Amino acid sequence: MAIVKVTNLKKAYGDFYAVNDISFEIQAGEIFGFLGPNGAGKTSTINILIGLSRPSGGQIEIHGIDVIKETKKAQSIIGVVPDESNLYDEMNGFDNLCFCASLYGIGKEEREKRAKDLLKLFELDGVAERPFKHYSKGMRRKLTIAAGIIHNPKILFLDEPTTGIDVESAMQIRDLILALKKEGKTIFLTTHYLEEAERVCDRIAFIVKGKIVKISTVSELMEEASPDYRIKLKVSGNLHSIRDKLDNEFDDARMEILDETSCLFISKEELSLYPIIESLNKKGIAVYEAKEIKPSLEDIFVKITGIGKSNGRVVKDK
Amino acid sequence: MSGLIAFWNILKKDIRNYYLKPPNISWGIIFPLSWTLMQIIRSPGDLDIMELLPGLMGMSVLFGTxxxxxxxxxxxxxxRSFERLLLAPIGLNTLVLAKISGAVMFGIFNAFVPLVLASxxxxxxxxNWTLVILGVFLVAVSSTLLGLMVAVSVQEVFEAQTLSNFFRFPMLFLCGLFVPIERLPAILKPLxxxxxxxxxxxxxxxxxxxSSLMNRYLSIFMMFxxxxxxxxxxxxxxxxxxxx
Known part of the structure; x- marks a missing residue:
């Protein structure tokens, strides 16, 4: 069942369309990734979906509520975690969570209970009394996520949840995202990190120049990106001298020499490793390592958007 | 009920985070205090405290709020913490009322500093204490809303102060705080x-x-x-x- 329905959404600034006639649906309980290069229209789209910006055209329905006509009603069932932690520096973690819960009309006793539970879940109970300004970046992100879910929203918008934090905190946050999915939450996620999207998202939409150019599941994207089967070998010996012989030996596979010590076997069908290793050994080449190579989401991103690679990271629009 | 919970908690948060901070409390006391003392030092002999009070109270509220x-x-x-308020399912009227209530209370506190000194x-x-309280309240609400208009129009804190001064200082002279309106040049009176x-x-x-320039009921009506x-x-x- 679709919990979010976006139809022909547009956002124009004069003649420029930041969001240009996009349509998509998000199924209840899925993690929906929203990726795109700098200035693609991700932030504009999110701002419209959460009621911080008005669209120039189109319709948005969240859980059957018309977001444009009944913005406040829709906001009661959504949680938002912005790209920058926006809690109150002077207040401690516990008070910040209680305050956020109060904005949704939750009574004192209930909000204090929820705040305590979330602090424990996010492993922040030890710093509950510490002012937010003294939290580390990772702690700040975790508390901001906790604040985004304290009113138990049906759908959570997560904007760059792991940007700028340490590896351990990022891993914890990814685990928390997956745990929220298990609880049945629907998550709309934007991220710089394609690997993160690959790991946690069920489906991904790519937006380029205000238009959605692709929506697919991660596995479908992978299959589309490279239908070939690839094995990378690390070897010792002169690969160039045996190249022709090997090509003739394996009709259904071709070899690409990557460098002096590694090569790639590419085939339409799944390759059996043993005959290749045996053949190489007979020709005096030892194989040290064999690895199946799958295309990364980054490869797919580059293919779809035409944007250059940058250390696995895509520059985000602002 | 949920709107009321949000309203009360926004107000409580603002009072704790901003208005009860020592620098702001001291500013709220020192500012009216120094204006009062300045007037006393300027005219030590013939100073009519009662004549001075309405102006000092009005000015304290205006600058404070x-x-x-x-x-x-x-x-x-x-x-960006304000985004949190805009994203909450509370009406804009409730949000505006909650945000201005703290400043109104701060303004009322400011107004009573010269009054306590005068005592x-x-x-x-x-x-007439009922009318004083009503007058202070109405001045505090209107000044706070002027401050809100400024806050909506700017991005930076320094811009807010600069823009505020554009209307605050002329108001000191145009609104009868220290110069009676009757004595203003004819060209400025309509303003x-x-x-x-x-x-x-x-x-x-x-x-x-x-005594007053206008009928008090007309003034109350105009304030509303x-x-x-x-x-x-x-x-x-x-x-x-x-x-x-």
Missing amino acids: TSMLAVTITFERKG FLTDLSGI SFCLPLTYGTDILRASILG VFIGILFYLSRRNINRKWIL
Whole structure:
């Protein structure tokens, strides 16, 4: 069942369309990734979906509520975690969570209970009394996520949840995202990190120049990106001298020499490793390592958007 | 009920985070105190404290409310914590009322500093206290809404202060705080009657001195009209500028 329905959404600034006639649906309980290069229209789209910006055209329905006509009603069932932690520096973690819960009309006793539970879940109970300004970046992100879910929203918008934090905190946050999915939450996620999207998202939409150019599941994207089967070998010996012989030996596979010590076997069908290793050994080449190579989401991103690679990271629009 | 919970908690948060901070409390006391002392030092012999009180109270409220609200809102918008309020399922009217309530209370506190000082120097028994409280409240609300209009229009804290000064300082001279409106040049008088503080000061004069330029009921009515207009304009500007 679709919990979010976006139809022909547009956002124009004069003649420029930041969001240009996009349509998509998000199924209840899925993690929906929203990726795109700098200035693609991700932030504009999110701002419209959460009621911080008005669209120039189109319709948005969240859980059957018309977001444009009944913005406040829709906001009661959504949680938002912005790209920058926006809690109150002077207040401690516990008070910040209680305050956020109060904005949704939750009574004192209930909000204090929820705040305590979330602090424990996010492993922040030890710093509950510490002012937010003294939290580390990772702690700040975790508390901001906790604040985004304290009113138990049906759908959570997560904007760059792991940007700028340490590896351990990022891993914890990814685990928390997956745990929220298990609880049945629907998550709309934007991220710089394609690997993160690959790991946690069920489906991904790519937006380029205000238009959605692709929506697919991660596995479908992978299959589309490279239908070939690839094995990378690390070897010792002169690969160039045996190249022709090997090509003739394996009709259904071709070899690409990557460098002096590694090569790639590419085939339409799944390759059996043993005959290749045996053949190489007979020709005096030892194989040290064999690895199946799958295309990364980054490869797919580059293919779809035409944007250059940058250390696995895509520059985000602002 | 849920709107009430949100309203109360926004107000409580603002009071704790901003208005009860030692620098702001001291500013709220020192500012009116220094203006009062300045007047006493300037005219030591023939100083009529009662004559001075309405102006000092009005000015304290004006500066207290406009400074605090413009700064706190601009500060929260810059830190993006204000987005949290805009994303909450509370109506814009509730949000605006919650945000201005703290500043109104701060303004009322400011107004009573000169009054407490005056109580040591003169007899205040002739004062109409009901009218004083009403006058101070109306001046505080209208000044706070002016501060809100400024906060909506700017991005930075320093811009808020600069813009506030554009209307605050002329109002000191145009609204009868220290120069009676009767003595203003004829060309400036119409301008005085376009400013809410003129009516607020007149209510304070009526309550403290027992005499006023206009009928006190007319002044109260005009204050409500100004408050209604300023509330409408602030709300419309928030809707336009903060929800793009």
